[in-house]
Amino acid sequence: MDSVLIERRDAVATVMINRPERRNSLNGDVKTALRNALTEVAADQQIRAVVLAGAGGHFCAGQDLKEHADELSTGGAESAFSTVAEHYAPIVRSLATMPKPVIAAVEGSCVGAGLGFALACDLRVFAKNATLATAFSAIGLTCDSGLAHTLPRAVGDARARHLVLLAEPFTPAEAVRWGITGDMVDPHETLAAATGLAERLASGPTTAYAETKRLITETWTRTLDATLSAESRAQSRAGASTDHTTAVRAFLNKERPAFVGR
Structure with a gap:
């Protein structure tokens, strides 16, 4: 077994x-x-x-x-x-x-x-x-x-x-x-x-979830300024994802977004 x-x-x-x-x-x-x-x-x-x-x-x-x-x-x-x-x-x-x-x-x-x-x-x-x-x-x-x-x-x-x-x-x-x-x-x-x-x-935005996990885990060892910088970098990576583009388009069209995880 x-x-x-x-x-x-x-x-x-x-x-x-x-x-x-x-x-x-x-x-x-x-x-x-x-x-x-x-x-x-x-x-x-x-x-x-x-x-x-x-x-x-x-x-x-x-x-x-x-x-x-x-x-x-x-x-x-x-x-x-x-x-x-x-x-x-x-x-x-x-x-x-x-x-x-x-x-x-x-x-x-x-x-x-x-x-x-x-x-x-x-x-x-x-x-x-x-x-x-x-x-x-x-x-x-x-x-x-x-x-x-x-x-x-x-x-x-x-x-x-x-x-x-x-x-x-x-x-x-x-x-x-x-x-x-x-x-x-x-x-x-x-x-x-x-x-x-x-x-x-x-069925959600997997890339955004991964960035969130990383930010929360690492924030305990960072200063506020370092966290703000890390958030900026993470948001840029999440913002470059297909899921973000799709979700913005769906919001503007008053539709439900279909996240693909990348």
Whole structure:
């Protein structure tokens, strides 16, 4: 059984972590397959939106601790934690920077690296009964999977410290209230809702979406003047797209634009 599945339907790709018997926890096979799958769909110009999901009613329960313990005992900490640079960082970087929108369909367990993956996506759909947690400090670790970057930006510095240091689970309703934006749906409806959102985005101006992702990601390290300059360059690139020309013409003709993604 493939540990990660890719389903393509028109311009939407669904990347499914497929280890349901372990709540989609991340062993070496899953991490390598997920990294490679995301690289593949990011480069596929026929795909204009991506859904990240988990099989069997769970999103991702984080690192497989049995495999981690085995690696610690045989290879030591250096070997066990090489996965952070080898797998977790590329996965999060791919989700955050691929030039198309990514939607997380979150249900069941979404903890540790799973939470990091969800926050690296552009949008999230939560099952109302999903369980969210940072989890790291509960096993004597600090953040990885981008959480030190994404969590404070989503919920603020003080709340992020609280969530990481205490490692207490929290609900999707709390997440939305604190600033981790997302739609909430009934259990088992997350994939359909996320796919519907992806289909909507896949029919939109993909070039403009890619420029928006880049601007928002990079603005945290820029001054206002640098951001204004970056916006000017990005707007020029988006303005040179077929989608922009088509949309302006459609607006003037009081028609609905048909975006082609370039």
